[in-house]
Amino acid sequence: MERNQKEEVQALQDTLYVLGGKWRLPIINSICNGNHRFREIERSIPGITTRMLSRELKEMEINMLIKRTKDRDAEIQVKYESTPYCKSFGPVIEEMIKWGKSHREEIIRNS
Amino acid sequence: MERNQKEEVQALQDTLYVLGGKWRLPIINSICNGNHRFREIERSIPGITTRMLSRELKEMEINMLIKRTKDRDAEIQVKYESTPYCKSFGPVIEEMIKWGKSHREEIIRNS
DNA sequence: TAGTTTGGTATACTCCATGATACTGGTTAC
């Protein structure tokens, strides 16, 4: 039980670490929405800088959330795609969206 | 569709904002685990400082995640409790735990 | 009545995520 608690907090913090920061979620969202080139993704996320996008994409590649492919002979030379692993996030993201929405409603209701 | 996307990203970032930071989840966890006094919670979370705990508890009270009651005549004079609202987090937290655990397994499997 | 516990506050600091801005080497479009 006690051991289990620690494990759960650890798991929570891991998830938070992977999802954390300002840009991860918008990036995942953008890629899953059909943006695959660097500049495309950049333009689709208001406020992000090339620097942050570059950094985040690298980190996310390390975390196996996205795949970067470079193919000189393809129409899109550098291509970012979400991995099946990224899609495994689906349920978490859904629940977070649900919660965020009802949170907003609650705030409005109480103000 | 486009509008919906923005709303969803917003909702995600709201959730992240409320859950974010290093200590929120451990604190929720601790309170839900039966710790209700300040020093109890503090001792149950290794590494946290009184300053951070104090700050976080205040913020969480504002966000209606916990309730603080002061009753001079009660056995526990200052008492922190999770709200039903906090409990509405259940599904999010569960999914995050699931994801975090499988993430760890994945990392181990691939190393 | 001295020591400990409780519920915090105050002050000063560090470090890191993010921001701002500029630049680059290659490719495609006109």
Next chain:
DNA sequence: GTAACCAGTATCATGGAGTATACCAAACTA
């Protein structure tokens, strides 16, 4: 051949999250 676009990198600045440490008044406890 030059202008625009692509996929980034390099530097520097900054605000805020988190840390360290000390302190406080009130209650309780031996």
